Amino acid sequence: MQANQIAFMQAGTLGTTPAGIIVMGITNSESLKTSRFRGIKIDHQDQELPNQKNVALSAVSSQCSIYQFMTLISYRGGNCDIQIITGEGKVFKFPAATYPLGIKPKLTYNKDERIITVDIEGAFPQTVWNAIVTAADSAAAIDLGFDPDSGADYTKTREVYPMATESPISTAIISPFIERSLVIEPKEKAKGTIISTSNISLFDKMIATIDLTIEDVTLAEYAAQEAKGASPSLLWKEGNGGALYDAFSFAAGKLVQSPDIDEDGNKNTMVVQYKGSFPIASMVGTYGTSHGGEAADSTGTTGGTITIS
Secondary structure, eight states: OOEEEEEEEETTOTTSSOOSOEEOOSEEEEEEEEEEESOEEEGGGTEEEOOEEEEEEEEEESOOOHHHHHHHHHTTTTOEEEEEEETTOOEEEEOTTTSOOEEEEEEEEOSSOEEEEEEEEEEEEHHHHHHHHHHHHHOOOOOOSOSSTTOOOGGGOOOOOEEEEESSTTSBOOSOEEEEEEEEEEOOOEEEEETTEEEEEEOSEEEEEEEEEEESOOHHHHHHHHTTOSSOOEEEEEEEETTEEEEEEEOTTSSEEEEEEEEOSSOEEEEEEEEEEEEGGGEEEEOSTTTTSOTTOSSSSSOEEEEEO
16 A cells, blocks of 8 residues: 555544644555454354454654654554545544554664654454445545645655764774664553554553674674673664764663674674663653754754663
């Protein structure tokens, strides 16, 4: 499916004055799948009657920011209104008050790209889903003020631009890096039911995984990495142009490091992984001057820092 718009906003505002709008903008991958959920089985006739219809949409955006990620996290557990305009012009509306959907945002920075992946999912009673599909055929889209409707804005894409990889903070990890990646994603604890929607992802923690592959490492450098201890602090900083940047600052005790060395006689390669989960409540976003963004930027669109402490 190619959507003309995938938009999230504060619960209860789609039908009034939309607020806190996040659009996926430039997407490089989208998929929509429906499937039977908790069908009513008639075993002796090898039949499964309709019960609920699961709807799952996954979209990958190259238009990501600290603000976008933090806002999407706050919209978890059906806590947002969603509007989807398909390439055929059909308009699907999922207000949190009547047709909530669960969302799972995942942030990925690596040597090739910076992206946000959002998985959207929920299961409706079959009759409810039929009504949603019928309504989408004639529904008028709410104008969210974007031109084009998708919110595509090439000035908001971010190139790969490593600025700092430090552990403990203020001590650079040796390079050159062959691989360098950061992933922050939800740690799902259950699937729940909200109003009449089932199979909504519920989570209150995130998992961070930082993978580093470093070439031409000496045994002394490997030993120095091990000597940093099991859980040192870590800073990841990615440039946004000039003095602007996105940064992720992990306090000591949040991630556990695992360094390993591979010596084959020709070269020594060290692989280091930092990984750990933490409550969403421990994540704080700061913006503006000295935190990666422009002075007038209070929402992290131009840059910002997420501190996990």
